Structures are given as C-alpha cells and as structure tokens.
Amino acid sequence: MTAPSLxxxxxxxxxxxxxxxxxxxxxTIxxxxGEADTVVVNSCAVTNEAVKxxxxxxxxxxxxxxxxxxxVTGCAAQLDPQTFAAMPEVDRVIGxxxxxxxxxxKSAEPVIVSDVMALAETAQHLSASFSAHAKAFVEVQNGCDHRCTFCAIPFGRGNSRSAPAGAVVERIAALVDAGHHEIVLTGVDLTSYGADLPGTQTLGTLVERIxxxxxxxxxxxxxxxxSIEIDDRLFTLMTQEPxxxxxxxxxxQAGDDMILKRMKRRHNRAEAVRIVERLKAARPEIAIGADLIAGFPTEDEAMAANTLALIDDCDIVHGHIFPYSPREGTPAARMPQLPRETVxxxxxxxxxxxxxxRDRWLESLVGTRQNVLVERSGTRGHGESYAEIHFEPAPGLSPVIGISITGIEGDHLLGEPA
Structure with missing residues (x-):
C-alpha cells in the first residue's frame, strides 16, 4: 500500500x-x-495500519x-472526517x-461529508482513459450489505449498489478503443452485483454481456x-471463457469454522476448499489468491493452524495477509483481543x-510460454494468472506478447520475448 511519488x-x-x-x-477524480494546483489523498481504512x-x-x-x-477523500476521510480536517497539512475533506x-x-467548503448509507446508485465515471496504466479498472459495484464483524468498510462505502450493465459495457468498449488490453472489474462486494437492479442480473450475466x-x-x-456467491454461470465463464x-x-479471511462464524462470514472451510478444487479441476492453470486475517479475537493455536493449512489446501499463490486490526465500532473490536505480539x-x-x-508455483512455470501484458515501464508485466514477469524490452514491443520463461529471481519471473 505504498503511496506513489508526487x-x-x-x-x-x-x-x-x-x-x-x-x-x-x-x-475520475x-x-x-482540471489544472488546479491540488494534491488529493484518496484514503483507505481497511485496517488501522491503512489509516496510519x-x-x-x-x-x-x-x-x-x-x-x-x-x-483528503476516501474511506478514512468518510469514517473520521474531523480528525483529518484537524490535520494542519489538510485544506479540505471530501467524503x-x-x-x-x-x-x-469546485466548492470551497472545508468538509463535505454526507451520509454514505443514503446512496442508492453508483456514480457515473467521467474519465475517458487510464492513460498511466496498461490496464483499466472499471467500477461496477460499490458498498456492501453484509456486516462482517471485523469490517468498517460498509460504513465508509454504504449499502451495495450496482452500475447498469449497459453503461458498464459502453465504458469498457470505450477503454478498449482507447488502447487498453485488460479490464479489471472492481467493487467492494463484486459478487453481489445486480441484486439491486431490475430483473435477475448477476456478475455472471454482466460478464456474459461484456x-x-x-x-x-x-x-x-x-x-x-x-466464494459462496460464485454461481454456475460465473463458474462456467471463469473456467471456459479464455x-x-x-x-x-x-x-x-480464515480457515477455521469457529473463527469464520465469529467473523460472520457466510461460508465454511469445506466450502472454500471445495470451490477451489472445482475451479482447478475445470481449469488447472487458474491461480488462486486470497485475503487472510491473522490473529482474529479468540483465535487459539489450533484455529490459527487451520488457517495456515488453508494456504496449501486451497493452493493459494497470491496471498494477501492482514494482521487483525480492531476497527472502532465493529463487533470484533469488543471481543477478547490477542496480544499484538501473537497477532x-x-x-x-x-x-x-x-x-x-508462491515460490513453488513460480518454479513450476519455468519452461512454459506465457501471454504477458506489458506495463508502462516496458520491462515488466503480468501473465494471465497474474505472475509478475520481468524481461528486457524489445523494439516495437506489443502491449500483449508471448514469452518463454527462462528462470526465477526472488518472486519475479525472468523471460525474454519469444
């Protein structure tokens, strides 16, 4: 989460x-x-460390x-606007x-933060292109209707709401016309897409339309x-659409059933393992990533061991690990906390x-041929399974190329244009 240089x-x-x-x-921001001499910090509040x-x-x-x-804008500003407004470095706060x-x-008001829970629709994006990026991110959903006991984000983002499918398709078509070779669909609770729209729209039907x-x-x-919201239509697209x-x-988030229950998650351990087994059986090259929280309140050694074992049981090669962070106002913050050293x-x-x-997975890719999206440096990119690949640029390098992987250095794959 390191901020880019200014x-x-x-x-x-x-x-x-x-x-x-x-x-x-x-x-979009x-x-x-325009041309104003302005710096915006678009903040995060997923953990106390993110706020720091x-x-x-x-x-x-x-x-x-x-x-x-x-x-300052974003989730941290939405949740605690007065704290950021009081910082001597800050001129304005926008929710x-x-x-x-x-x-x-355009306003001069020092603090503009309203009740995000009252929002009923997603904002229409105005930017025509992600000029600084090889890929483009398209928001199709925002907010969350679930109330996981550790999470403050629903109170920073509001209830779940979806962008109309037609508007999403038009935006993606425009981004492709502008030269983007990869689109990433984003949302706070992406698999809840469509529940608030007329008819029976889902993330699967949206992907079909795209x-x-x-x-x-x-x-x-x-x-x-x-994982619990991957229905048959979405599963088929993820495993059969190249x-x-x-x-x-x-x-x-966790690999122990009691901790998952205390988190108020909607799946259990067996269901998580089963969906990964089905995905890998249908499309073996699928790479699995996952968010996992360490040291959730009441977690004992056996519970922690179950989460640790989930990395191998679900073949997690893109692990996002978060030490548990008590967020003010959440139920988990009132549960018995573990010592920070243990967390x-x-x-x-x-x-x-x-x-x-991850290292074992990268080793398994040596000798394979990968399609790589070249990023703006011209010396790195990501394969289809999101393996990060470094190579020497060739004259006239296409944004999407094939390379043969020849070796590994640390977490990075090394290759050369094929």
Missing amino acids: QASHAPDVVSLGCRLNLAESE RTLL QTRQAIRRARRARPGAQLI NAEKLSPSAW MKHVPALPRLRLSSLD RVMPHVHLSL KARAAALRATSAAR
Missing part, C-alpha cells in the same frame, strides 16, 4: 491508497481537478507540494458520497470474489507459508 510540477496529482476500487475512482499510512501520505504530500491545495461529484471539487458486446477485449480480470483471466482472488507472529507465519507456496 509530481514535481504544479499539475494536479492523486495519491491512491488501498483497493483497486480506489484506483479506479482516482482516475484526476479528470475533475493515509496520515503518512498526507504529510509526505505536504512536504513535497507545500503550495498546493491538499484534499465517499461526494468524491465523484464535480460540484464537490464478452458478447466487446469482442475486441483481449483480457478481462475480476477483482476479489466472495478471455476471462485464470486468476481468482477469494475473500476467505504479528501469526501474520509472519502466514506470510512465510504463502511466500513458499
């Missing part, structure tokens, strides 16, 4: 922290700023751009309900999915096991 000029800049949804929204990193990004931004107007509204950025109406799109990637990338990131140790164990699993 531009040295007086051009507007947006520092985006946290999720892919924030990154997508930051592109960038178009709303937001404050650090604000201070770095002020040091780098002392004369710019500095505005999640307003951050895609042109009027909010595949049908944007035939020029080479690669479609899905961001985090709730333009849907073989990379599935699951919101698993950190369990997070370290999960990271080590995850890294070892």
Whole structure:
C-alpha cells in the first residue's frame, strides 16, 4: 500500500491508497481537478495500519507540494472526517458520497461529508482513459450489505449498489478503443452485483454481456470474489471463457469454522476448499489468491493452524495477509483481543507459508510460454494468472506478447520475448 511519488510540477496529482476500487475512482477524480494546483489523498481504512499510512501520505504530500491545495477523500476521510480536517497539512475533506461529484471539487467548503448509507446508485465515471496504466479498472459495484464483524468498510462505502450493465459495457468498449488490453472489474462486494437492479442480473450475466458486446477485449480480470456467491454461470465463464483471466482472488479471511462464524462470514472451510478444487479441476492453470486475517479475537493455536493449512489446501499463490486490526465500532473490536505480539507472529507465519507456496508455483512455470501484458515501464508485466514477469524490452514491443520463461529471481519471473 505504498503511496506513489508526487509530481514535481504544479499539475494536479492523486495519491491512491488501498483497493483497486480506489484506483479506479482516482482516475475520475484526476479528470475533475482540471489544472488546479491540488494534491488529493484518496484514503483507505481497511485496517488501522491503512489509516496510519493515509496520515503518512498526507504529510509526505505536504512536504513535497507545500503550495498546493491538499484534499483528503476516501474511506478514512468518510469514517473520521474531523480528525483529518484537524490535520494542519489538510485544506479540505471530501467524503465517499461526494468524491465523484464535480460540484464537490469546485466548492470551497472545508468538509463535505454526507451520509454514505443514503446512496442508492453508483456514480457515473467521467474519465475517458487510464492513460498511466496498461490496464483499466472499471467500477461496477460499490458498498456492501453484509456486516462482517471485523469490517468498517460498509460504513465508509454504504449499502451495495450496482452500475447498469449497459453503461458498464459502453465504458469498457470505450477503454478498449482507447488502447487498453485488460479490464479489471472492481467493487467492494463484486459478487453481489445486480441484486439491486431490475430483473435477475448477476456478475455472471454482466460478464456474459461484456464478452458478447466487446469482442475486441483481449483480457478481462475480476477483482476479489466472495466464494459462496460464485454461481454456475460465473463458474462456467471463469473456467471456459479464455478471455476471462485464470486468476481468482477469494475473500476467505480464515480457515477455521469457529473463527469464520465469529467473523460472520457466510461460508465454511469445506466450502472454500471445495470451490477451489472445482475451479482447478475445470481449469488447472487458474491461480488462486486470497485475503487472510491473522490473529482474529479468540483465535487459539489450533484455529490459527487451520488457517495456515488453508494456504496449501486451497493452493493459494497470491496471498494477501492482514494482521487483525480492531476497527472502532465493529463487533470484533469488543471481543477478547490477542496480544499484538501473537497477532504479528501469526501474520509472519502466514506470510512465510504463502511466500513458499508462491515460490513453488513460480518454479513450476519455468519452461512454459506465457501471454504477458506489458506495463508502462516496458520491462515488466503480468501473465494471465497474474505472475509478475520481468524481461528486457524489445523494439516495437506489443502491449500483449508471448514469452518463454527462462528462470526465477526472488518472486519475479525472468523471460525474454519469444
């Protein structure tokens, strides 16, 4: 979650922290700023560490751009606007309900934060292209109707709401016409897409429409999915449609049934293992990613061991490990807490096991041929299964190329244009 460096000029800049949804929204914010000498910190509040990193990004931004107007938005700003408004570095605070509204950025009000729970629809994005990125992120859903006991994000994002499928298809077609070779569908609770729309729309029906109406799109990637909501239509597309990338990131959070129940998750351990087994059986090259929380309140050694074992049982090669962080106002924050040393140790164990699993997976790719989306540096990119691949650029390199993998250095694959 390291913030990017700021531009040295007086051009507007947006520092985006946290999720892919924030990154997508930051592109829209960038178009709303015009030529103003402004820096925006689009904040994250998924953990206490994320909030701390937001404050650090604000201070770095002020040091780098002392004369710019500095505005904070995003989930941390939505949840605690007065704290950020009181920071001497901050000029204005804009909430999640307003951050895609042109009027909010034209206003001089120091704090514009309304009740995000009252939102009933997603904002329409205004940016025409993700000029700084090889891939484009498209928000199709926002908010969450579930109330996991550890999570404050629904109170920062509001209830679940979906973008109309026709608008999504039109936007993706425009991004493909602008030269983007990969589209990533983003949302807070992506697999809840369509429940608030007329008819029986789902994420699967949306992906079907995209595949049908944007035939020029080479690669479609899905961001985090709730495993229990992968229905038959979506499963078929993920395993049989070659333009849907073989990379599935699951919101698993834990591998112990009692902890999952106390988290108020809607799946159990066996269901998580079973969906991965089905996915891998139908499309063996699928790479599994997952979010896992270490040291949830009441977690004992046996429960922690069950989560640790889930990395191998679900073949998790893209592990996102989070030490549990008590978020004020959440039920989990009122549960018996573990010592921070225990939480950190369990997070370290999960990271080590995850890294070892990833290394073995990368080793298995040596000698294979991969289709790589070249990113803006021209020396790196990601394969279809999201393996990060480094190579020497060739003259006239196409944004999507095939390479033969020849070796591994650390977590990075090395290759050469084939």
